[in-house]
Amino acid sequence: MRVVVIGGGAIGSAVALFLKRLGGAAVEVVVVEPDPGLARSSSALSAGSIRQQFSNPINVRMSQFGHEVIGNADTWLGVDGAPVDLGFVPGAYLFCATAAGVPVLQANHAAQRAAGADVALLAPAEAAARFPWLNTADLALTSLGGSGEGWFDGHSFARALAAKARSLGARWQRGQVVALDRAGERLHAARLDDGTRLDADAFVNAAGPWAGAVGRLAGLPVPVHARRRTVFVMRCPTPLPTLPLVCDPSGVWFRSEGPQFIGGWSPGEGDDDPDDLPLDQPDLAQFEDRVWPAMAHRVPAFEALRMQRAWAGYYEVHPLDHNALIGPHPACPNLLLCNGFSGHGLQHAPGAGRGIAEWLLHGAWQTLDLLAFSPQRLLSGQPFVERAII
Ligand SMILES: Cc1cc2nc3c(=O)[nH]c(=O)nc-3n(C[C@H](O)[C@H](O)[C@H](O)COP(=O)(O)OP(=O)(O)OC[C@H]3O[C@@H](n4cnc5c(N)ncnc54)[C@H](O)[C@@H]3O)c2cc1C
Incomplete structure (x- = not known):
């Protein structure tokens, strides 16, 4: 063949x-x-x-x-026999939900457990105790990966x-x-x-x-469809431990990347998301408009965040x-x-x-x-x- x-x-x-x-x-x-x-x-x-x-x-x-x-x-x-270095760092995703997102997070959790995933639902107080840098005031539930997650x-x-x-x-x-x-x-x-x-x-x-x-x-x-997504590389002068990959209810995500942080925003239902926007023009305005406000709300230490650079790639979206x-x-x-x-x-x-x-x-x-x-x-x-x- x-x-x-x-x-x-x-x-x-x-x-x-x-x-x-x-x-x-x-x-x-x-x-x-x-x-x-x-x-x-x-x-x-x-x-x-x-x-x-x-x-x-x-x-x-x-x-x-x-x-x-x-x-x-x-x-x-x-x-x-040569070793393969993918830079794999075991880590965890932390999905955060407000009251409106609780039924979906619970349903997802049931599906994940049925498939044998190592995941746990944490009430806001448990999440706050585990992650003291996290603002849980407006959260109703979080979901944390136990193993099988990370970055590379x-x-x-x-x-x-x-x-x-x-x-x-x-x-x-x-x-x-x-x-x-x-x-x-x-x-x-x-x-x-x-x-x-x-x-x-x-x-x-x-x-x-x-x-x-x-x-x-x-x-x-x-x-x-080719839908541009911008990733921001950031530094925070306020000391923080290694962060999991946090998925905020706002559609913003962020995680540690060595001593820095990376993050971005994904449009939700009803947000403008045109096809084929140029890759050599990351959407820098998104940092001020979407990413930084959401990150500083979720992690107050990120008030001091500094954006260092950004890149863009295409999600391949099947709408x-x-x-x-x-x-x-x-x-x-x-x-x-x-x-x-x-x-x-x-x-x-x-x-x-x-x-x-x-x-x-x-x-x-x-x-x-x-x-x-x-x-x-x-x-x-x-x-x-x-x-x-x-
Ligand atoms: C910002 C961003 C963050 C992401 N984060 C994650 C993540 O955390 N985890 C994750 O799992 N995924 C993530 N993804 C998605 C993931 O990167 C893609 O789903 C995956 O890389 C798709 O791989 P691919 O080989 O299909 O596409 P590509 O890597 O784009 O490869 C397609 C190839 O096809 C070639 N090609 C195109 N047209 C032709 C042609 N006519 N003839 C011959 N070759 C052609 C191109 O040159 C290209 O190299 C992310 C994507 C982006 C943009």
């Missing part, structure tokens, strides 16, 4: 790795990627964090496998997945897919910007925020339900989608990559049942909603 993977970020690299790991010599894998440095790729511009706290058990299980791979990188990603370097992770895939025999081809040849329900070839034609039995759309554009090359809808599309396109079964992960595609890359490999090699999900992510939702319009989106 010959497979062309379009995009060599974390997702495309994970697909290639698991195709070779599970398929061996029986599968020929070519990954097409225009930018070996991944300068604009979400995988390199992400906040590189992993959590168990989702609203759907399958997303918890995807993260559990992600944690297995990231936490044991030497075993999963080592090449010729996304760029290193994508590169390590790619290096391992290459060591198993996957081939990287530098270039951009500019056309896809389709006859009826089947794709036959990808054409690159340098004129190369790659024939294959199956094609995987792993183009992250550009997944919609790749779908259009084949005349197929892939409703994934129907903020859940990924994983599996064959309903109008073209040999185009596999692995797209629309919003802000959690790095940690789900191993689970998604393994799933796509299983589907292509065995025609069925094997280790994790990924049916709920089926792109059949494009036809049915039936959402599979993930509520714990950051």
